[in-house]
Amino acid sequence: MNLSEKKGVEGYEVGPFYDEFFSEDGEPRPAARVLIEKLQSMSGEELAAKQKAAELSFLNMGITFTVASEGGTERIFPFDIIPRILEEREWRTLERGLKQRIYALNLFIDDIYHEQRILKDKVIPSEIVLSGKSYLPDCMGLNPPQGIWCHVTGTDLVRDKDGCVYVLEDNLRCPSGVSYVIENRRVMKRTFPEVFENGRVLPVDDYAAKLLEMLQCISPNQDRTCSIAVLTPGVYNSAYFEHSFLAQQMGVQLVEGSDLVVQDGFVLMRTTRGLKRVDVIYRRIDDTFLDPRVFRKDSMLGVPGLMDVYRAGRVALANAPGTGIADDKVVYKFVPDMIRYYLGEDAVIANVPTYLCCDERERAHVIENMEKLVVKSANEAGGYGMLIGPASTAAERAEFKKKILKNPRNFLAQPTLSLSRVPTMIDGRFEGRHVDLRPYILYGRDIFVMPGGLTRVALKKGSLVVNSSQGGGSKDTWVVTRRP
Amino acid sequence: MLSRVAESIYWMQRYRERAENIARFIDVNLNLSLDVPHDRLTQWMPLVQTSGDEEPFWASYDEADEKSVIEFLTFDSANPNSILQCLMKARENARTVREIITSEMWQEINMAYLFVRRAAADRGLMRSNYEFYSRIRRQCQLFNGIADSAMSRNEAWHFGRMGSLIERADKTSRILDVKYFMLLPSPEYVGTPFDSIQWCALLKSASALEMYRKHWHQVYHAHVVDFLLLNPDFPRAVLSCVAEAEESLHAVTGAPMDKFFTTPEKILGRLRVELASHQASEIITGGLHEYLNQLQIKLMEASSSIMQTFFARVPAGYQMTA
Numbered sequence: 001m002n003l004s005e006k007k008g009v010e011g012y013e014v015g016p017f018y019d020e021f022f023s024e025d026g027e028p029r030p031a032a033r034v035l036i037e038k039l040q041s042m043s044g045e046e047l048a049a050k051q052k053a054a055e056l057s058f059l060n061m062g063i064t065f066t067v068a069s070e071g072g073t074e075r076i077f078p079f080d081i082i083p084r085i086l087e088e089r090e091w092r093t094l095e096r097g098l099k100q101r102i103y104a105l106n107l108f109i110d111d112i113y114h115e116q117r118i119l120k121d122k123v124i125p126s127e128i129v130l131s132g133k134s135y136l137p138d139c140m141g142l143n144p145p146q147g148i149w150c151h152v153t154g155t156d157l158v159r160d161k162d163g164c165v166y167v168l169e170d171n172l173r174c175p176s177g178v179s180y181v182i183e184n185r186r187v188m189k190r191t192f193p194e195v196f197e198n199g200r201v202l203p204v205d206d207y208a209a210k211l212l213e214m215l216q217c218i219s220p221n222q223d224r225t226c227s228i229a230v231l232t233p234g235v236y237n238s239a240y241f242e243h244s245f246l247a248q249q250m251g252v253q254l255v256e257g258s259d260l261v262v263q264d265g266f267v268l269m270r271t272t273r274g275l276k277r278v279d280v281i282y283r284r285i286d287d288t289f290l291d292p293r294v295f296r297k298d299s300m301l302g303v304p305g306l307m308d309v310y311r312a313g314r315v316a317l318a319n320a321p322g323t324g325i326a327d328d329k330v331v332y333k334f335v336p337d338m339i340r341y342y343l344g345e346d347a348v349i350a351n352v353p354t355y356l357c358c359d360e361r362e363r364a365h366v367i368e369n370m371e372k373l374v375v376k377s378a379n380e381a382g383g384y385g386m387l388i389g390p391a392s393t394a395a396e397r398a399e400f401k402k403k404i405l406k407n408p409r410n411f412l413a414q415p416t417l418s419l420s421r422v423p424t425m426i427d428g429r430f431e432g433r434h435v436d437l438r439p440y441i442l443y444g445r446d447i448f449v450m451p452g453g454l455t456r457v458a459l460k461k462g463s464l465v466v467n468s469s470q471g472g473g474s475k476d477t478w479v480v481t482r483r484p
Numbered sequence: 485m486l487s488r489v490a491e492s493i494y495w496m497q498r499y500r501e502r503a504e505n506i507a508r509f510i511d512v513n514l515n516l517s518l519d520v521p522h523d524r525l526t527q528w529m530p531l532v533q534t535s536g537d538e539e540p541f542w543a544s545y546d547e548a549d550e551k552s553v554i555e556f557l558t559f560d561s562a563n564p565n566s567i568l569q570c571l572m573k574a575r576e577n578a579r580t581v582r583e584i585i586t587s588e589m590w591q592e593i594n595m596a597y598l599f600v601r602r603a604a605a606d607r608g609l610m611r612s613n614y615e616f617y618s619r620i621r622r623q624c625q626l627f628n629g630i631a632d633s634a635m636s637r638n639e640a641w642h643f644g645r646m647g648s649l650i651e652r653a654d655k656t657s658r659i660l661d662v663k664y665f666m667l668l669p670s671p672e673y674v675g676t677p678f679d680s681i682q683w684c685a686l687l688k689s690a691s692a693l694e695m696y697r698k699h700w701h702q703v704y705h706a707h708v709v710d711f712l713l714l715n716p717d718f719p720r721a722v723l724s725c726v727a728e729a730e731e732s733l734h735a736v737t738g739a740p741m742d743k744f745f746t747t748p749e750k751i752l753g754r755l756r757v758e759l760a761s762h763q764a765s766e767i768i769t770g771g772l773h774e775y776l777n778q779l780q781i782k783l784m785e786a787s788s789s790i791m792q793t794f795f796a797r798v799p800a801g802y803q804m805t806a
Contacts, residue, residue: 059598060591060594060595060598061587061590061591061594062579062582062590062591062594235576235579235580240579244579244583245582245583247583248582248583248587253486254583255486256488258488259487259488269486270486270487270488271486271487272485272486272487272490272639272643272794272795
């Protein structure tokens with residue numbers, strides 16, 4: 001059949017997965033119905049033209065990420081015009097779960113860098129926390145403003161075959177991607193203006209305003225207009241677009257480490273009119289690069305003396321240094337225990353079952369069942385340092401086994417989840433592709449969760465890896481309300 | 485504002501203006517080749533000579549004809565001042581300050597760069613030279629127009645304006661210098677319609693012909709020199725560029741227009757007074773080419789003193805403010 005004759009989602013196969021658009025018997029899910037009707041009225045040609053226009057818009061706007069392994073080439077983050085749709089009722093539950101989780105994680109970090117009650121009470125084995133790569137003894141006794149450590153979090157959620165949503169990972173160290181959420185929405189409003197007209201999709205545009213409000217609220221200097229800066233590693237960092245985008249949206253300075261200097265107990269930036277004080281730094285560089293005098297001596301990205309000013313309470317950092325201990329993938333296993341310990345509640349959103357290789361019994365299970373499991377390292381991100389059992393070769397498994405036995409603390413395993421799928425435009429027609437979801441959470445005066453978040457999609461057929469570095473793309477995420 | 489940011493904005497505008505001017509040069513020369521009887525190998529070399537990039541040119545090409553000069557000035561990566569290289573650098577600088585300039589400006593410079601890059605990869609896209617170069621010119625003008633109509637008159641805008649005006653002053657002086665290198669087919673042609681066509685082409689390169697005619701009516705070489713160098717009202721004339729750059733400089737330092745505290749204020753102020761007090765006839769008697777050389781050196785000094793004063797990582801002579 002000719003492409004232009006085929007209408008909308010005709011011929012789409014749901015497959016043996018949870019589909020976000022259609023129930024098992026092929027009925028449209030209520031939240032997706034309006035869009036599906038819209039798609040049915042369009043030809044394949046029209047849809048392909050819309051997809052092309054959206055891609056061109058990303059290219060012209062220079063919304064790109066930099067690929068270090070390709071000598072700094074810029075690429076657009078592949079984008080698919082079919083959104084992922086969530087019903088508001090389900091979203092409100094997820095929102096509650098995320099707030100609960102962040103609240104508990106923050107109490108955990110504060111506890112770890114103070115009394116370590118949770119370790120003394122043996123809720124979490126102390127050797128697991130204290131041996132974590134991202135546990136920073138230099139942060140002991142720090143008191144960040146209002147006791148908040150994790151100001152910005154991106155939590156990865158997935159939906160398994162059973163239809164339940166699980167937390168897959170907590171990202172508390174400079175999670176990126178939120179700029180794509182805002183830009184994706186801008187492009188989608190042009191792509192399907194009719195669908196937005198009835199106002200049933202919750203807006204995401206106020207994220208930058210909320211971020212600014214949060215940064216203002218943690219400023220040590222509350223009596224005058226405080227000076228805020230976004231600290232970037234520079235134009236060659238893969239997330240540079242996002243750093244400049246957020247600075248622009250908030251109307252604050254974007255600085256590199258070399259723009260800042262510590263003098264007379266304050267952090268100052270070098271301007272055309274001399275040195276000016278900085279009160280709050282939203283830093284997008286890792287903990288260990290922040291201050292070469294305290295952490296990595298070879299850091300060219302940081303500011304010598306920054307930690308002294310921070311300790312003296314004369315500058316605020318978001319996120320606080322040391323926060324990374326809470327997104328160690330081994331510590332992750334204990335988050336439901338933390339929630340119970342600190343809040344006396346059960347976790348609203350469940351964890352994925354996790355086997356720790358530092359436990360003898362669990363390790364034996366992992367090694368025996370490696371071809372069924374996903375094995376991950378505790379401190380890697382971006383889809384690196386992991387083994388997807390069902391897609392692995394015997395040689396890869398043998399190599400991972402060696403790695404695990406050499407350093408069991410650094411590895412954990414989870415069952416291979418069958419991520420839910422969303423119809424995706426592939427060569428002018430629809431095919432199901434696996435997705436995850438990263439909502440963004442801000443913790444300032446209160447906790448704010450952006451409605452929706454970044455939906456990442458594995459564009460390769462059958463692939464479960466959604467990372468942009470490994471052939472992943474993104475979709476807009478709609479939280480659809482029933483109210484008109 | 486951050487010194488690093490001021491520097492990027494300054495260079496973003498200099499490179500954008502440079503790209504725009506090279507596109508003008510080529511456009512006008514293409515037209516000229518239709519009007520004046522010429523030797524294929526004499527008409528194009530002046531463009532390379534005036535840009536001061538003869539060395540890299542001869543390193544890659546054997547003869548200076550239309551094809552090789554256009555390639556060199558438009559796409560060649562061995563030429564640091566080819567249009568593609570200038571747009572790339574303008575865009576790279578814009579990319580490091582995209583939170584300061586407006587999104588529309590960023591999008592425009594990004595599209596201009598992508599357009600020329602695509603043509604570099606596939607020359608088939610340059611179907612008509614005329615269309616190609618006027619589109620580059622228009623996109624650069626659009627960028628500048630958006631800067632003028634959408635940016636607050638803050639330091640960022642003033643640094644960008646200084647960059648584009650100093651570059652423009654330099655390019656106008658080089659356009660005038662083309663005539664020095666440009667040989668007529670033979671000496672008898674001086675004073676003939678061909679001579680006049682060349683002067684007109686030169687005015688066109690600076691988008692000055694129409695304004696010139698309103699002012700001087702007839703094309704006469706001393707008047708062209710006067711109009712392009714010493715006219716205080718024509719925005720591409722060197723005097724006008726220097727005076728406006730000086731205004732922006734004073735807006736940044738906060739010094740009144742009749743006070744000269746910093747080195748760049750002194751250099752630009754002196755240059756403006758010199759230009760305002762010179763006469764075209766004196767300049768021609770003293771040697772136009774030599775005069776233009778000196779002028780270009782002074783503009784370079786002004787530029788490096790701006791860099792020294794504002795962009796050096798610790799600006800000299802400034803007190804720390806809380």
